[in-house]
Amino acid sequence: MSEMADEKSTAAGMSGKRIDGSPSPRFAVSMAYFERAAKVIPGGIYGSKSPGFLVPGHFPYYLSRAQGSRIYDADGNEFIDYLCGYGSQIVGYGNPAVDGQALEQARRGDLLNQPHPAMVELAERLVGLVEDMDWAVFVKNGTDATTLATSIARADTGKQVIVAAEGAYHGAANWCSTNVFPVFMQAEQRDVRFFPYNDVQALEALFAANKGHVACVILTPYHHPTYRPQQLPTPEFTAAAERLCRAEGAYLIVDDIRANFRLDMRGSHRFFGIHPDMVTMGKALANGYPISVLLGTDGLRKTASSFFITGTYWMSAVPMIAALATLGEMERLGGTARLAELGRTLKEGLESLGKEAGFRARVSGPLAIPYLTFDEDSDLYLNQRFCAAMADRGVFMHPHHNWFISLAHTEEDIARTLEAAQGAFRELGSSSSLAAERP
């Protein structure tokens, strides 16, 4: 996007509309780009960044730059950001240590014929850091890592069935995506079975019904479905998943792409006392540089070695340099303890302000990955109005997806966020909302 897009005076924006149809000069440039995009890109903006996933009229569609905990849209509006590039920003946008080293490597060369030595250093660092893991394979996106993990499990066991929790997100490949077309259901999705998260009996029943056919169970370290409160695992559930896998000769995969390094530097599985055979990590791994990793135990090393694993960009140097720098910065900036501290202040503040305004607002999930819902509104009308009101006040909180705290957030950011929240809750209380009209 050109610098011109930052200029509010760009003539393009006059077609900007608010959700109610009234003009919205605040997002005029975003809207103008969206109109252009619709002509050349299916849906204008696709996937999880689609405007319909937010609250149209209250959120920008295009962002131009970011720094620390702040993002700036194409119209020049500033927001305190709690989406953090869908979790990828853990030490803050434009972190000088990470970007400095990454940009230096970019000048020296990124995508080379052979891997950069940083690949070895990063693999050693991660194997030494992430509990119980003995080897690492680098890919680009979470989908690459989860697909490789389930493929290795299938190849090693000679079994087909993948077991996953209902509503869990493991990527956008056909085997795990919500693109529910019969042609995929008859092929890639045919052997994927689902059970309700934390339901030991349902998981046991699934293993019994598929005895001799289960290759792996893939679980996020805790349940973070879209549109729903987050759910932590019960010890009984994680123990059952491990026990059933061991008895069946299946592998347990922890998909740590989203929570990566926000709960425990040694992996979220350590935080919850889970003992997986493989772990996938991504997002925060390199503070936004494109890289993810599949980590595994010794027992799977031979099978992993027999796989032809490749992608044009999978061994590019810059993200590996950035990942090493990110790990260093996380430790320097206070790591998970600092994230939890900031998250606790935000959680307690939001719940308290919600209560004062007469709402049963609840922040679910780990402290560093919060998500607010209203007990009285499972349909999320209030979420949408609350997050729209927050965006109007310069705070970017997603109404349908969990939020993220980064080490660039400050106490001042949290204080400003809570000040905005006080106004947003008041606005909710005084508006004749749809939810209020509902019986």
Next chain:
Amino acid sequence: MKTNFAHLGPEERSVLARLKASLALRLAEEACAADAELQKRCPPNGIAMKLGIRGSDAPLRLQVPRTSSRRPSLLLFFPNTEAAVRVLSGAKGTAIPLPLGSGAFVALTFFRKALGRAAELLRSPDTSEETRAGLLLAATLYGLEAIAGESYLERRMQIIPDGVVGIRAGGIAYQVTKKGRTIHVQRDAPSAAASGSPHLDALLSFAGYRSAIDVLSGKRQAVVALGSGEVRVEGLLPLVQGLFAVLDRLSWYLGVEV
């Protein structure tokens, strides 16, 4: 990619026949509600008839006016799904009128006129935006209702949460109830559009008749209209998003060549 009727499997033929029948009846009803001339031609005690298709589901019913409780005087019977699809698409085919009571042929004549008038209203540039939006909304929503049970959609319907969606376009208001593998469509009183109905898990509202026409006729992509604020979705998004996925299948059926 366009598909020809000859390439459809038995279930698809059955679903398409039911869809065509449902759309014919609903568009005829809409035309009656919108067109004063047509209303004058309606007998004082109203019209009631059924369409039946061998190889498809239970008969569908036409009731004019909608509030009438008159018993059907005619069953328009199609001996197979192909005949139903052909005739209801305006091509030649076999349809057998079976009288069930007095006024059977008055009902048949009226149905043909109403169906023809609906097509005229959709084609004519002079049709008011309200009428055109009403016809397109009826076709879309009852189309969803007609195809929802198809096995192709089974998994999609499974992952869509159950609930009620309110649809608003100007003074037009519908409630669409998704439960299990079924979709039930109910037209609300015009007052509901202004006051907001209770029990809605989600609300889909068009900025006006023009927006509804543009989106429902395919002139404007729904996701783009959503982004630009011409369409607004509140509440349980997966419910509405899921119905859009069913809508894709409806578009496919409507593109089948006969």
